[in-house]
Amino acid sequence: MEDHQTLESFLSEESLKRCIQALTEAAEEISSLLRKGAGLLGLSSVNTFGDQQLQIDVLADQVIEKALQKSGVVESICSEERSKERPCGGTGFAVAYDPLDGSSIIDTNFAVGTIFGILKGGSFIGHRGREWTAAGCFVYGPRTELTLAVADEEYAHQFICIPQDSKDATVLGRWKRNRVFKTIESGKLFAPGNLRSTVDNSGYQKLVNYWMSNKYQLRYTGGMVPDVNQLLIKGKGVFCNPASISSPAKLRLLFECIPLAFLIEKAGGRSSNGNISLLDIPVNETEERCQVCYGAKEEVERFDAMVGQMFI
Numbered sequence: 001m002e003d004h005q006t007l008e009s010f011l012s013e014e015s016l017k018r019c020i021q022a023l024t025e026a027a028e029e030i031s032s033l034l035r036k037g038a039g040l041l042g043l044s045s046v047n048t049f050g051d052q053q054l055q056i057d058v059l060a061d062q063v064i065e066k067a068l069q070k071s072g073v074v075e076s077i078c079s080e081e082r083s084k085e086r087p088c089g090g091t092g093f094a095v096a097y098d099p100l101d102g103s104s105i106i107d108t109n110f111a112v113g114t115i116f117g118i119l120k121g122g123s124f125i126g127h128r129g130r131e132w133t134a135a136g137c138f139v140y141g142p143r144t145e146l147t148l149a150v151a152d153e154e155y156a157h158q159f160i161c162i163p164q165d166s167k168d169a170t171v172l173g174r175w176k177r178n179r180v181f182k183t184i185e186s187g188k189l190f191a192p193g194n195l196r197s198t199v200d201n202s203g204y205q206k207l208v209n210y211w212m213s214n215k216y217q218l219r220y221t222g223g224m225v226p227d228v229n230q231l232l233i234k235g236k237g238v239f240c241n242p243a244s245i246s247s248p249a250k251l252r253l254l255f256e257c258i259p260l261a262f263l264i265e266k267a268g269g270r271s272s273n274g275n276i277s278l279l280d281i282p283v284n285e286t287e288e289r290c291q292v293c294y295g296a297k298e299e300v301e302r303f304d305a306m307v308g309q310m311f312i
């Protein structure tokens, strides 16, 4: 579908519109920083998860914070770089985000992204993804795109940022809908994260054998945003990142796993931690990590049956 509806006319609720406008402004700035190669080489410090941060991780985090503060509709924020929830100067929403996902593949010039989740109120703690207002991800590749799902709207929607010369164009008017994602079918495409865990996760090893002997096509970049987003675009396949004792869960429940589950389930796919939907797991702490599987119903059911949640 290419109806070119603007993001501005797609969003009907005024305060959500302001929140998403802030995120798109930030994404345009991050995309321009990435194009210039800003902050790629310098290491900054270590975040609350103990990950080494690049300067660009910290820059992207600050760009988003500033934009959300300006919006006036955000009560609290937290991010992968600064994981404690803190006030953001406005009222209306709590926003959680991974400012730059895929830091380890920025130097290779692969596609990377920003992931976000939005909930009405002041905190994510105690709430499940099913209660969220919206979630999405920006993809910074040859094109800058937004994949967005809103609780009150059906399906997941892709918007492309089309730079416009006209000074009159609103920021949201620059984002044009390109596709609507309604279904994820079973299809022979697999994106197997944390493969090292097959060493001591025999269920995952069996699942990989199943994919190989059934001639699935491997499509994995090491960036969660493009690796999960491709399931929507291709309308088929499976992504997973399971855990084992020697290779524990890496992905963050609040900043990465639930937002992408929100998108995938809105598009007719399934998500799981090996047992239940990621949208049914209440956030107890902003730092929680989780194993994940996303994709077509049958693929996620196969993951639950073969891998399950033994190592969570």
Ligand SMILES: O=P(O)(O)OC[C@H]1O[C@](O)(COP(=O)(O)O)[C@@H](O)[C@@H]1O
Pocket: 051, 080, 098, 100, 101, 102, 103, 104, 193, 194, 222, 223, 224, 225, 241, 250
């Ligand atoms: O390279 P690894 O350790 O297997 O991990 C891959 C995963 O790590 C991530 O890069 C983690 O995200 P960050 O870059 O935000 O830390 C995911 O995008 C990806 O799926």
Ligand SMILES: [Mg+2]
Pocket: 080, 098, 100, 101, 102, 224, 256
């Ligand atoms: Mg990440």
Ligand SMILES: [Mg+2]
Pocket: 057, 080, 098, 099, 100, 101, 102, 103
């Ligand atoms: Mg990150």
